[in-house]
Amino acid sequence: MLFVVNAALTVSLAEQIAVQVRSGIVNGELKPGERLPPARDLAKSLRVNMHTVLRAYAQLRDDEVIEMRQGRGAFVRPDVGPGLIRVSELAAQLMREARKLGLTQRDIMRLIQRGGTT
Amino acid sequence: MSDKSVSDKSVSDKSVSDKSVSAEMTRRLLAAVSLWVPALVVIVSWWAWRNRLPTELASHWSSLGRADDTMATGTVLFVAFALTGVTAVAGVVMALWPGLSVRDRRGGFFIMGLLGGIGAASWVLSAGLTIQAGDPYEVVLGPWLIVLLASTCYGLIPSLISPKPQIEATDIQGRITFAPRETGAWSQTITGNIFVWATIVLVALGGVIYAPMVVDGRIRGEFFGLATMTAAVLLVASFIRLRVTADWRGLRVASAMLRIPLKRIRMKNIDLLEAGDLRPAEWGGWGYRIMPGRSALILRKGPGLIVTTTNQKQFAITLDDPETPAALLATLRDEGLSALPAAQEGQP
Numbered sequence: 449m450l451f452v453v454n455a456a457l458t459v460s461l462a463e464q465i466a467v468q469v470r471s472g473i474v475n476g477e478l479k480p481g482e483r484l485p486p487a488r489d490l491a492k493s494l495r496v497n498m499h500t501v502l503r504a505y506a507q508l509r510d511d512e513v514i515e516m517r518q519g520r521g522a523f524v525r526p527d528v529g530p531g532l533i534r535v536s537e538l539a540a541q542l543m544r545e546a547r548k549l550g551l552t553q554r555d556i557m558r559l560i561q562r563g564g565t566t
Numbered sequence: 567m568s569d570k571s572v573s574d575k576s577v578s579d580k581s582v583s584d585k586s587v588s589a590e591m592t593r594r595l596l597a598a599v600s601l602w603v604p605a606l607v608v609i610v611s612w613w614a615w616r617n618r619l620p621t622e623l624a625s626h627w628s629s630l631g632r633a634d635d636t637m638a639t640g641t642v643l644f645v646a647f648a649l650t651g652v653t654a655v656a657g658v659v660m661a662l663w664p665g666l667s668v669r670d671r672r673g674g675f676f677i678m679g680l681l682g683g684i685g686a687a688s689w690v691l692s693a694g695l696t697i698q699a700g701d702p703y704e705v706v707l708g709p710w711l712i713v714l715l716a717s718t719c720y721g722l723i724p725s726l727i728s729p730k731p732q733i734e735a736t737d738i739q740g741r742i743t744f745a746p747r748e749t750g751a752w753s754q755t756i757t758g759n760i761f762v763w764a765t766i767v768l769v770a771l772g773g774v775i776y777a778p779m780v781v782d783g784r785i786r787g788e789f790f791g792l793a794t795m796t797a798a799v800l801l802v803a804s805f806i807r808l809r810v811t812a813d814w815r816g817l818r819v820a821s822a823m824l825r826i827p828l829k830r831i832r833m834k835n836i837d838l839l840e841a842g843d844l845r846p847a848e849w850g851g852w853g854y855r856i857m858p859g860r861s862a863l864i865l866r867k868g869p870g871l872i873v874t875t876t877n878q879k880q881f882a883i884t885l886d887d888p889e890t891p892a893a894l895l896a897t898l899r900d901e902g903l904s905a906l907p908a909a910q911e912g913q914p
Contacts, residue, residue: 450890454748483822485753485809493751493813 449477453494461496465504470513473524474533484514484522511536590729594661597675597724601657604686604720605650611690612643615697623692624705633705642692649685653678657724668731669847676725683720687713726858731848738839738892741900750898751813752891755822756884758865760852761805768799800824805854808863810883812891814898817873819863819883828854829863829883835875839896841888844870849882 472478491498624633807822816833849862862882871888
């Protein structure tokens with residue numbers, strides 16, 4: 449898949465890489481179980497710091513999009529699908545918007561539960 | 567004046583076309599002539615040895631390299647004459663048959679050359695070694711086995727002389743638009759099912775050959791064979807998963823499993839980037855193919871990227887979406903981005 453990073457954007461390079469991996473899964477370019485490029489290789493290809501790529505991968509791992517296997521690299525989780533990615537993106541967007549409004553975690557949970565009953 | 571120019575041009579075009587047809591026919595006939603070489607080798611060697619040939623020739627060798635069976639000299643000679651003669655005549659027919667496609671003709675020349683080569687080499691080795699040893703059962707094949715194996719490659723000669731099939735490919739004109747301080751890289755892991763099967767076959771073969779030796783305790787004497795088999799398995803297995811990368815440095819193919827580079831084309835050496843429908847027959851078959859002036863990683867029949875380097879060598883690799891890496895490489899090459907220092911180097 450094609451990775452494009454822009455150093456002029458305010459969004460961090462790690463975030464840009466993470467977004468593109470998510471987009472790759474949604475578009476079907478990256479399939480469940482597929483191995484991501486080694487962080488060192490991708491960093492060299494994009495001419496960014498290796499820790500930038502590692503941070504992007506760590507973020508994706510925390511979001512349960514990929515899994516890191518010791519000594520083998522990063523893989524798209526077998527149970528991840530475009531639907532899950534879409535929901536994760538919406539959840540992240542919801543959290544950002546809710547925080548802007550000053551809502552607490554409990555308020556957000558209540559809103560989600562109310563959304564589920566309507 | 568203009569009529570004359572048009573007339574001159576059409577005469578010139580016809581002349582070029584005639585020359586091209588003539589060159590193609592010359593190559594076809596040369597390929598056919600090369601198929602007469604094995605037959606000539608059999609005839610000349612038979613003539614040279616006719617007074618020294620024994621009644622029986624060594625015809626089969628044991629795994630230790632010593633002959634364990636013989637055949638009447640007349641039979642061996644007849645088989646060699648028949649094999650090389652039929653392939654030589656078939657070569658002429660294939661060269662002159664107008665209905666045969668370029669691809670089929672090349673394949674036919676290869677098979678005929680292979681059979682002719684084996685026929686001539688079998689005769690020369692059987693007769694020559696038997697004359698040298700005196701007794702057919704005293705013949706030891708030894709290093710001459712290499713000659714026998716090499717004779718199977720004779721098919722490459724007529725096949726390569728024969729006109730090349732035209733590979734249908736499209737020069738990639740598309741480019742990726744980068745903003746200032748933006749760059750891109752393309753990376754994909756591809757799986758070669760053909761190498762998966764080849765690895766399974768090799769492992770099974772190794773098991774069949776060496777498992778009984780392990781049980782019998784004879785494996786210590788077969789260390790070299792076992793090491794060779796293990797190396798072959800590792801070599802084939804290294805092609806199962808390949809990582810293909812296109813970036814400011816150029817195109818690279820590496821084994822994803824062993825992490826060893828298999829092919830690297832530097833950006834400055836890239837001349838032409840094309841996407842085409844890759845047919846294994848046009849690139850020498852499946853797998854990693856190396857031919858004069860061309861190499862290819864053919865994992866299946868279908869779309870692929872063809873890179874022509876500045877020294878006019880070609881490399882092809884099967885990819886699902888060859889247009890994207892081709893467009894990226896063309897963009898980076900044309901805009902000279904690969905030569906620029908990275909704007910974001912070191913930036914988190």
